[in-house]
Structure formats: C-alpha cells, structure tokens
Amino acid sequence: xxxIQRRDKMKIYGDLLMILRAESGNEKIVITRIQMxxxxxxxxLKKYLSDLAELxxxxxxxxxxxxxxxxxxxxxxxxxxxxxxxxxxxxx
Amino acid sequence: MYYDELRSIIEIxxxxxxxxxxxxxxxxxxxxxxxxxxxxxxxxxxxxxxYVISAIAYAQPNFVEGDLKWxxxxxxxxxxVFLAVAYYFSKKPSKNTRIFWDITFSGLFxxxxxxxxxxxxxxxxxxxxxxxxxxxxxxxxxxCLSYIFVHCIREHIKEAEPTSIWVATAYxxxxxxxxxxxxxxxxxxxxxFWGSLAVRLMGLAVFLYVTYHSxxxxxxxxxxx
Numbered sequence: 001x002x003x004i005q006r007r008d009k010m011k012i013y014g015d016l017l018m019i020l021r022a023e024s025g026n027e028k029i030v031i032t033r034i035q036m037x038x039x040x041x042x043x044x045l046k047k048y049l050s051d052l053a054e055l056x057x058x059x060x061x062x063x064x065x066x067x068x069x070x071x072x073x074x075x076x077x078x079x080x081x082x083x084x085x086x087x088x089x090x091x092x
Numbered sequence: 093m094y095y096d097e098l099r100s101i102i103e104i105x106x107x108x109x110x111x112x113x114x115x116x117x118x119x120x121x122x123x124x125x126x127x128x129x130x131x132x133x134x135x136x137x138x139x140x141x142x143y144v145i146s147a148i149a150y151a152q153p154n155f156v157e158g159d160l161k162w163x164x165x166x167x168x169x170x171x172x173v174f175l176a177v178a179y180y181f182s183k184k185p186s187k188n189t190r191i192f193w194d195i196t197f198s199g200l201f202x203x204x205x206x207x208x209x210x211x212x213x214x215x216x217x218x219x220x221x222x223x224x225x226x227x228x229x230x231x232x233x234x235x236c237l238s239y240i241f242v243h244c245i246r247e248h249i250k251e252a253e254p255t256s257i258w259v260a261t262a263y264x265x266x267x268x269x270x271x272x273x274x275x276x277x278x279x280x281x282x283x284x285f286w287g288s289l290a291v292r293l294m295g296l297a298v299f300l301y302v303t304y305h306s307x308x309x310x311x312x313x314x315x316x317x
Contacts, residue, residue, distance in 0.1 A: 010124050080123045083116070083306040086255045087132070088244035089182040091124060 011091065012040065014077045016048055017057060021066050021074060029064040096150045102289050103147035109296040110140030116303045128193040131178025138171035161222065162211050169229035170204050172270075176236035179243045223277065230274040237267035258302050265295030 019037045023029045035045050052058045057070035066074070084091055118133035145164040152160075177200065181193045210217060244260035247253075272288030275281055 008124065008126060010126070076119075077123055079307055080119045083303070084120050084129075084182075085247075085251055085253050086302055086306055087120075087259050088240075088247040088256055089120065089129070089132075089179065090247065091120075091182075
C-alpha cells in the first residue's frame with residue numbers, strides 16, 4: 001500500500017489556496033470537490049477554511065473566493081517554491 | 093600594499109553578494125516556517141560575515157596573522173556545514189525529522205560559540221594550530237560542498253528543472269575555490285590562490301543570477317498580459 005506523506009499546516013494552506021484559485025473560474029466553488037482535491041477530512045477542511053478567512057486570504061467560508069491578499073500570498077508562495085526547486089531543495 | 097587593497101575589495105564584493113543572497117535565502121523559512129530551511133540563510137549569512145572579517149583583516153595596515161583569521165575560518169567552515177545540514181534535512185519528511193533538525197542546528201550553534209570562545213580562553217591553541225585547523229576547515233568545506241553538489245544533481249535529474257543545474261554549478265565553483273585555497277595553503281601556489289578568489293566570485297555571481305531569475309524575471313513574466 002502506498003504511504004501517504006504527512007503535510008505541514010503551511011503546505012496545506014498553500015495547496016488549499018492554489019486549489020481555490022484554480023476553482024475560482026467556475027461559477028460555484030463546490031466544497032466536496034475541494035475536499036477531494038486537498039485530501040483532508042471534512043471537519044479539518046472547515047477548520048483550515050475558517051483559518052484562511054480569519055487571515056483575510058479568502059473572503060469567507062461560503063463564497064471561498066481568494067482575496068487580493070490571498071493572491072499576493074499565493075504569488076509569493078509559488079515564487080518561493082520555484083526558488084526552492086531551483087536551489088535543489090524539496091518541500092515535503 | 094596593493095595586494096591588501098585588492099584582496100579587501102574582493103572580500104567586500106563577496107560579502108555584499110552574500111548579504112544580498114541572504115535576503116532571498118531566508119524566504120523558504122519565512123514562507124514554510126520550517127526550521128530545517130534556516131540553514132540556508134544562516135549558511136550564506138555566516139559566509140558573508142567571514143568575508144567581512146577577511147576584508148577588515150586585510151584593510152588593517154599592520155595585520156597580524158591569526159587574530160581575526162581564526163573567526164574568519166570558523167564562520168566559513170560553519171557556513172558550509174549549515175548549508176549541508178539544510179540540504180540533508182530538506183529531503184526528509186518534516187513530521188518525522190523535526191526533533192533531529194532542532195537538535196542538529198542547536199548543536200552547531202553551541203559548537204560555533206564554544207570554538208569562538210576558545211580564542212579568548214586559550215588563544216595559544218588557536219594561534220599555534222592555525223594552519224592545521226585551516227587545512228581541516230577547507231577539507232570540511234570541500235566535503236560539505238561536494239555533498240550539496242551531488243544532492244543538487246540528483247534533484248536536477250529527478251525534477252528536470254533547467255535552472256537547478258546552475259545552482260549545482262555554483263556549489264561546484266565554491267567547492268573548487270575551497271580546493272584551490274587548500275592547494276595554496278599546502279603549496280603556496282599563487283595561481284591556485286588567485287584562481288580560488290576568481291572561482292569564488294563566479295560561484296556567487298551564479299547564485300545571484302539564479303535568485304534574480306527566480307524572483308524578478310518570473311514576476312515580470314507574470315505581469316505581462
């Protein structure tokens with residue numbers, strides 16, 4: 001059986017924001033689809049979403065739209081991940 | 093006199109590049125908040141500090157061998173160890189190794205502080221054995237940089253990221269620079285000595301290019317419609 005790697009909270013936040021940004025093109029963001037993509041239990045996903053809303057990275061837990069601050073964070077996050085890859089460092 | 097001035101300038105340029113790099117090397121730690129990445133900024137920071145110490149030492153008209161050189165040697169040696177440890181832990185899953193990287197980095201700090209204090213407690217040990225320690229530090233640097241080079245090449249093959257080969261090249265250049273210094277220490281070859289300085293500057297310039305490419309050129313690309 002393939003072992004699923006445990007992720008750090010910061011990595012989950014980053015992945016979640018990336019998924020939400022990718023989903024923002026759709027008319028409605030379906031939470032179950034997000035849950036399937038992020039691969040965490042529903043109760044924990046709700047907790048992460050409430051954390052993101054509290055940090056001002058998404059508008060609220062209902063609309064799940066990524067705010068300007070969230071987009072800026074995501075740009076920085078992606079740039080740093082790309083930089084780490086170039087530096088030969090993996091983020092597991 | 094001319095040599096000292098030239099050497100000081102080279103050391104200052106190296107230090108400035110290291111401190112510019114430090115500003116970007118700290119970002120992985122700030123974004124991920126994982127202690128294992130702290131070795132990257134600490135490594136480049138200590139490297140920068142070692143160049144500053146060298147610059148001060150060469151700018152002194154009556155520079156006495158051993159005084160500042162001990163600290164320069166210490167910071168340079170530890171900078172490569174910090175970098176190697178950061179690379180070692182980067183490939184391990186964070187949840188399982190958190191305690192190990194905390195212990196390792198703390199141990200390195202204690203080691204660095206103890207060796208720095210040794211200069212004040214027993215200066216004769218540091219001064220009498222300076223050349224032997226110099227050889228040991230350079231050899232440690234070569235081992236650490238070789239490990240990082242192999243690590244980067246492996247990651248490059250795995251991820252197929254075109255720019256990552258530049259980082260491996262930069263580490264290789266820093267390693268060659270350490271090797272040339274080692275040759276100079278043993279052989280007093282001036283070709284090796286000036287070669288080591290030139291190769292070091294080239295290595296740091298490659299790091300600067302990769303960093304610029306990562307943070308500014310990509311940003312520019314993204315902003316274009």
